[in-house]
Amino acid sequence: MTFREYASGWLDERRSASGQPLRVSTRRGYQHLLEHQVYPTLGDRRLSALTPEIILTWYRSMLPNRPTSRARTYAVLRTILTTAVDDGLLQRNPCRIRGAGRSVPATPTTVATPAQVVELAAHVPERLALAVLLGAWCQLRNGEVLELRRGDITPERVAVTRGVTWANGEPHVGPPKTAAGVRVVSVPPHIASAITDHLARHTAAEPSALLFPAEPGGVRQMNPVTFSYYLKRAVGRTSLPPTFRFHWLRHTGLTLAAQSGATIAELQARAGHSTPSTVMLYQHATEVRDRALADALSRLAAADALSAVHGG
Known part of the structure; x- marks a missing residue:
């Protein structure tokens, strides 16, 4: 059996942690990496003939200037090959390059301030302003926001039960990324009026009406490429860095929630993460918070020095 033959069957049979078939977008991503980066070199080799030396030679020539894609390809x-070991087709996984499946993002994540969230919402098209607020203050993912319908949201809560992904130019609606992604998120009171206004001005009356359709009044979800275009254009008019992207609003909201005193369990539930370790990826120290901590340390030091002077 060649590696290509085995990998093709793996894609067909692979299941998520919840036992579901791979999401369309996930399968498409794996297929793309395999066809463009793995199959040209390793596809026609016998599965049992793959060795650490062969893998190392392939890895050294693969995407040297694109570390994130390189790490993802190696991880796939x-x-x-780990599954092939489990299936008894290999005695040991030949992928043994330490750290090859991890990468540092080329662009550091930016945590916006509350004022910058307001600024960004003011510069996207009016019918998308609520999407920015929900991304930041309810910590929703892109696909969860673009699949929201009138029946999913009130000024008090957002019910997340679906998400939309795209493949071959077509939307595919399915459950969130993990079982924990099905959740009800309480709406912070300061954006409640924005929800009421959006439902009145930009959403049809039916419970199934999309909040952010491709066209006003339409029944088709907005393509994420189009959504990203509007967001990028708006970012250029704000004080945010040009690299700022929608997913960083989620980072922003979870970081602010942590700074407000939320526990790991509370953040995990609100974000729809299946493990606490995933939540930790979204915790970022901000300059403002770091300055506040530094000031607090100085106050402690000053108080201790004063106590020493007075003998107390």
Whole structure:
């Protein structure tokens, strides 16, 4: 059996942690990496003939200037070969390059301030302003926001039960990324009026009406490429860095929630994460918070020095 033959069957049979078939977008991503980066070199080799030396030679020539894609490709290959070990087709996984499946993002994540969230919402098209607020203050993912319908939201809460992904130019609606992604998120009171206004001005009366359709009054979800275009254009008119993206609003909201005193369990539930370790990826120290901590340390030091002077 060649690696290509085995990997093709792996894609067909692979299941998520919840036992569901791979999401359309996930399968498409794996297929793209395999076809463009793995198959040209390793596809026609016998599965049992793959060795650490062969894998190392392939890895050294693969996407040297694109570390994130390189790490993702290696991680997919390693996962497929781990399954081959479990299936008894290999005695040991030949992917043994330490750290090859991890990468540091080329663009550091930016945590926006509350004022910058307001600024960004003011510069996107009016019918998308609520999407920005929900991304930041309810910590929703892109696909969750673009699949929201009137029946999912009130000024008090947002019920997340679905998300939309795209493949071959078509939307595919399915459950959130994990079972924990099905959740009800309480709406912060300061954006309640924005929800009421959006429902009145930009959403049809039916419970199934999309909040953010591709066209006003339409029944088709907005393509994420189009959504990103509007967001990027708006970012350029704000004080945010040009690299700012929608997912960083989620980072922003979870970081602010943590600074407000939320526990890991509370953040995990609100974000729809299946494990606490995933939540930790979204916690970022901000300059303002770091300055507040530094000032607090100085106050402690000053108080201790004063106490020493007075002998107390």
